[in-house]
Amino acid sequence: MTDLFTPLDLGALRLPSRLVMAPMTRARSRQPGNVPTAMMAEYYAQRASAGLIVSEATQISPQGQGYSFTPGIHSEEQVAGWRRVTDAVHARDGRIVLQLWHVGRMSHESFHADGLPVAPSALAPDASVWVVDPQTGEGGMRPCPVPRALATEEIPALVEDYRRAAANAREAGFDGVEIHAANGYLIDQFLRRSANRRHDRYGGSRNNRLRFLFETVEAVADEIGAERTGVRLSPFITQRNMHDDEVIPTILAAAKAFQRQGLAYLHLAEADWEDAPEIPDDFRIALRRAFSGAIMVAGKYDRDRAETLLRSGWVDLVAFGRPFIANPDLPRRLATRLPLSTFDPATLFGGGAEGYIDYPEASIDA
Template sequence: MSNSLFQPITLGHLTLKNRIVMPPMTRSRASQPGDVANELMATYYAQRAGAGLIVSEGTQISPLGKGYAWTPGIYTPAQIAGWRQVTDAVHREGGVMFVQLWHVGRVTNPDNTGGAQPISASAVKAENVKVFVDNGTDAPGFVDVVAPREMTKADIQQVIAEYRQSALNAIEAGFDGIELHAANGYLINQFIDSESNHRTDEYGGSLENRLRFLDEVVGALVNAIGAERVGVRLAPFTTLNGTVDADPQTTYTAAAALLNRHKIVYLHIAEVDWDDAPDTPMTFKQAIRAQFDGVLIYAGRYFTQQDQAAKAELAIASGLADMIGFGRPFVANPDLPVRLAQGFPVATHDPDTLFGGGEKGLTDYPVYQAAK
């Protein structure tokens, strides 16, 4: 294997030891009540500090931003203190960590929001979408999402303020920066994509209008903590959680140009990663590279058992990507960078222990032991 994955890279004021990203993955282990990050999560992330960059699991910015049971927040003093345990543990192991700031919008159920009706760009229910709730056991119980109400101008301003405050809270909690979750069908994606945004005001209709909420949120984040600490995740070609855009190539090339104007430190593209999904068009990747001057991260289907990280190496060597995220491989392989560097076998995870529960399937995966 060539070693482009293992070259250091500058990310704002940071120097990362390699180009491997542990991307955000919901694990639903936060302490209750209060959705507080805890010692178990600190152990989990610290075990994986060999990544050049860790991005935390999605972390809600408010009670109404919560979509699933047992996910952590970052809007109360207890939550900030809980995350400080995590960032301290990661930093002790030489890691760098950003928190992913998350508002799910319509992708929730009142069981997760204290009974409140969800909010979205428009009063359009996501069809055939389920979320999991706490049903009194330690296993997630899946329920349908409900119809949201359309956000008022006051709602929009309030959510922008919540994003801004959460970014400040993240720095207080010891994170090196934040990633704005604008992907996978959640709130910001609901504004961007044409089929989930039916608004007739300045936040809907034209592409410029559909990108306005993204623009204003990123502006608030950059103003609060500096562009060198802000990354954004987009998912141009996924239809996760029911969001569909009529012309994703045009929409997301424009989004990249907008984010470039804010001079954010990185753009993280989540590619469709199910087995028979179409590849992201090469013309699109070339357009994104042309529009965005910062660090470009791609994640999704960059690892196979046969070729390991060969596709990731090629993406970096081609110049189209600067860093690559490996999601599920990091679940069962806390030492994934070492395994990739040495060509060691990569373990597969147990899908039954991804969400909820305790240390089983979270912190009990071993590092690789070469035969004596």
């Protein structure tokens, strides 16, 4: 019987459990330079008992930034900062992969010299991002502007940015990388007709809309190995003007290609709000038929719901997000069914140690 605490061989990694720490933006990098800090190293090390940690989304280039104080992986200083994080996690016998991120149109003019984020097409997402006012130091949500459509000749350089970021992740000591192709960010924008109105080789047909994803995956896998590469997708999330009736067959076509490439895993970002749509069984069955590697899911899971899904054989790993914020020892709490602490949403983005590294573990006799 498979449960959350059954070991798993994931590509090049041996995981002690199926319980993953999901990627969560916490916006605490050092400024200027978006550099990972000693406090971030402690935060991740506190949670090293996870079967696997997927890092917070990390921009592959200055152009890829969309939120204040999020870390990068494109400068020497950032690589050195992340090395401190991976050393701390490995010292506690943990495993950690870096999530590679380019936000595309999910950005703000303050992050770009010309005030224009880039995207497949010049279509605004009708969404907001978290931006800190440099005058007051206060953070708040700011609307995204209409982006600039990428020229065809610019796209190969973007693919190289992903390749270089993967190489930097290896230098920083990560055990692998996860390509963020979900939640309305750049790669997801290329996949969907609602965000991609291009008429070149990267738009129009399904194969063309998949091309940027496939080129990126190939570049990253060539750099660090397919067995150390995962991809995050979000087939049923439609906010940010991302609804597309063709997205499910597009996702399944991608999964078949990843099967041929031998990727380590696919990671599904599932909606986690109260009235979110349920993921239909026929999709899970179709995805399993398309991809025999590990499938990870992240949504509003508890132990019982996670283990029911694991026993179905449709998924292999379950990622937990918010519960890991307030419960650094979440695996032990779930294993022994100890009560879970709740996190303070006011300290989610930005700030210091409060609401970040000051959540206590459960007492031994709890």
